[in-house]
Amino acid sequence: MIRIHLHKSLQSPGGRKSLEIDCDLPAGQLITIYGSSGVGKTSLLNMLAGFMKPDGGSIEVNGKVWFRGGSEQAAKEEERGGKEKDVGVDLSPQARRIGYVFQEQALFPNMTVKENLVYALEKGQRADRIGELTELMELQSFLSRRPGTLSGGEKQRVALARALVRDPDLLLLDEPFSALDHDMRVRMQDYILSVHRRYPLTLLLVSHDLSEIVRVSDHIVWLEDGRVKKEGKPFAVFSDRRVSGHFQFTGEVLSLRREDVVYVADVLIGRDLVKIVCTAEEAASLRPGSRVRVVSKAFNPFIEKML
């Protein structure tokens, strides 16, 4: 279980804003922090990693306290009659057992791919781990190249492998798909899913793009205005009512065109591309990239058992 109860006042281009995160996340799952740009997702990751100090609150991962606000909180505790004097905890990034995949990968340019991985080994750790990850991430063909010569997708795989060398408890991924084109994005999702299947760690992924996360996430935390708006299973988070006579899907309009008297929108729902007929008025409010909800009455659906 990962318990996050934090507050932090952030300086942003639009002035000061406060971030107040309260959530308990299930361990061993692929969790996505979703929210628009600038909502504080990366700050949250940085506080989990220990690169940024929260103003107060606590972070507890699998029973171990990584951060607990000091003095101010301890004072309140004492007022309430707390016995122990709470001095506060703030583990260094080194002591937190995390893997961090940065948006810009942050591979070490002075080292080859292999050297990047070897650097991450802990003292006395067996080098088998490198071979295993090389295979899982399919890095064999460019182990001896320098990061500067790799494509975005290749760099991202190296960064993912490097973050896993140490066998972290918590893997943090900051917008891991944002720099990739659609095909690479799907492949990267598959790599992340294979990591998720293979290792018992908790993955915490940050994204502002709904279509890329619904497919992979076990659990979603939706941030809005610096607070948790909703959290839970992807389906539960993104549908308003739990049971209804309607099918509801959220998706993204990829293209919109006119065919004879109607308009046809190609909507990406999860992994599926669905063609949806719409009227001129509906079409006028849409454009490629719009996020839409597709609703249909469950009037006469086919149910077929899958083999």
Added chain:
Amino acid sequence: MIDPQPFILSFKLAFIVTGILLLAAIPIAYWLAYTKSRLRILLGTLVTMPLVLPPSVLGFYLLLAFSPLSGFGKFLQDHFDIRLAFSFGGLVIASVLYSLPFMVGPIQAGLQSLPAELRQASYSLGKSGRTTLFRILLPNIRSSLVTGIVLSFAHTIGEFGVVLMIGGNIPGQTRLASIAIYDHVEMMQYGAAGKEAILLFLLSFCIVLTVYLVNQKFKGTLSR
């Protein structure tokens, strides 16, 4: 014929000073680049002072400090039998102070130009600040290190005011190349001064040229 002694002395001084500076400047530059302390501004200003201060001012104060009549100079003389005024040791100390900004500046700028994520990535992999500095940060600012080394070296060779103030002109001890040229001019020996001047000019040119060439090469290796 040119007397080689002042040149040998100048280069000896430059080697020693550059070596000391490299060791001293890395921790200073590291601290200046990353600390959030307000003392940063004060230390940064002090390190930069030699760039704007007339050499004679620095030389004057050092001369006072080194003098056996002053507290510091007397302390050294009484306890360690060291006399810094008009000695090679004094030149080393003065030159280190005077060339400090030429070493700290490039290294600090180099460290600050690296993305913060490189450090954070190394920390997230469990590596200490020291390991990160030597294995990640310094190797990625090699061109800044070379710039700092070469500039400090060249600046020490070209130094005149400070060394004249506190070193004087003792052959084999404090008579550096730049002093020798001045000495010849003062004695109207323009021929000898001219030869020494052109030699110093060519050496300095080669040194600066090396900086540019090496920097280009480093840029090449990182993207290959």
